[in-house]
Amino acid sequence: MATDWNPAQYQRFATQRAQPFWDLxxxxxxxxxxxxxxxxxxxGDLTVSAAERLGIGHMTGIDSSPAMLEQAEQHGRVHVAFEYGDIARWTSDGDHDLVLANAALQWVPDHQAVLERWIAALAPEGQLAVQVPANHDHPSHLASSHVxxxxxxxxxxxxxxxPDPTAVNVLAPEQYATLLHELGVREPHVRLxxxxxxxxxxxxxxxxxxxTSLTRFFRRLPAELHDPFVDAYREELLDRIGRVEPYFYAxxxxxxxxxxSRTDAR
Ligand SMILES: C[S@@+](CC[C@H](N)C(=O)[O-])C[C@H]1O[C@@H](n2cnc3c(N)ncnc32)[C@H](O)[C@@H]1O
Incomplete structure (x- = not known):
């Protein structure tokens, strides 16, 4: 797919990708x-599952990918709706009990400003739960940037x-903890x-x-260069990590x- 996410490719590792979501x-x-x-x-499948597991009254899933939203809408329930939106700009008026974002924040810059907007959307005692990948120093990411x-x-x-958005945008764990503290979050829990x-x-x-990470190249490359890019990336990657069976990907x-807290919420 030239301009958007490919839900089928993303879902090939659905089980592995779901684990951090459930840990969150x-x-x-x-x-x-x-x-x-x-x-x-x-x-949207994890959105619906989380809404059910947490007994959420009303959950809205927001995304900017038409392909992802098309899939998500098939999971719509009475208590779960999906809509188009830009998470970089998203905020609300102190009326959310939970702001959840799994493996999405890394795509947008200026986490200080974005988290400030997300926290402003929380009602008193509202919770923020965010997971971001931080694997930008692994050969799997360095090889694609090189190619x-x-x-x-x-x-x-x-x-x-x-550029790799994770390398550019994602902060260190201690920076998130400090930022949350400065934004009025009580007892922030941040872990790698x-x-x-x-x-x-x-x-x-x-x-x-x-x-995931190669999608940014596919969006910009003409379709005839997608396969050559993947082939060149595979060569570069295997030069770096070797042809290993099995392979442990950390x-x-x-x-x-x-x-x-009640007083910090807007
Ligand atoms: C790696 S997927 C994670 C999806 C889901 N949270 C999960 O855990 O399976 C990242 C999602 O963030 C969305 N996304 C990236 N940047 C966005 C933006 N600025 N506004 C809205 N959605 C965005 C993408 O379209 C994609 O569906």
């Missing part, structure tokens, strides 16, 4: 959650390949967690990144939770 949900304190939002909801600067791809990007993915062979990493993520 575990951080959310149980109790009455009347109004919630799932920012960057993707295909994007090689020909013929560099020219196709007019000499300016899209390594998710172990055991693949049959190291080349399988390509199937994983095709569903994937770092940051889990963030916090609650605003």
């Amino acid at each position: 949900v575990e951080l959310i304190h149980r109790g009455a959650i009347e109004r919630a939002v799932d920012l960057g909801c993707g295909t 994007s600067h090689q020909e013929p791809f560099a020219s196709a990007f007019d000499g300016e390949p899209p 967690q390594v998710y172990p993915h055991l693949f049959e062979r190291s080349a399988d990493v390509v199937e994983w990144t095709k569903g 994937f770092k993520r940051i889990l963030i939770w916090g609650r605003v």
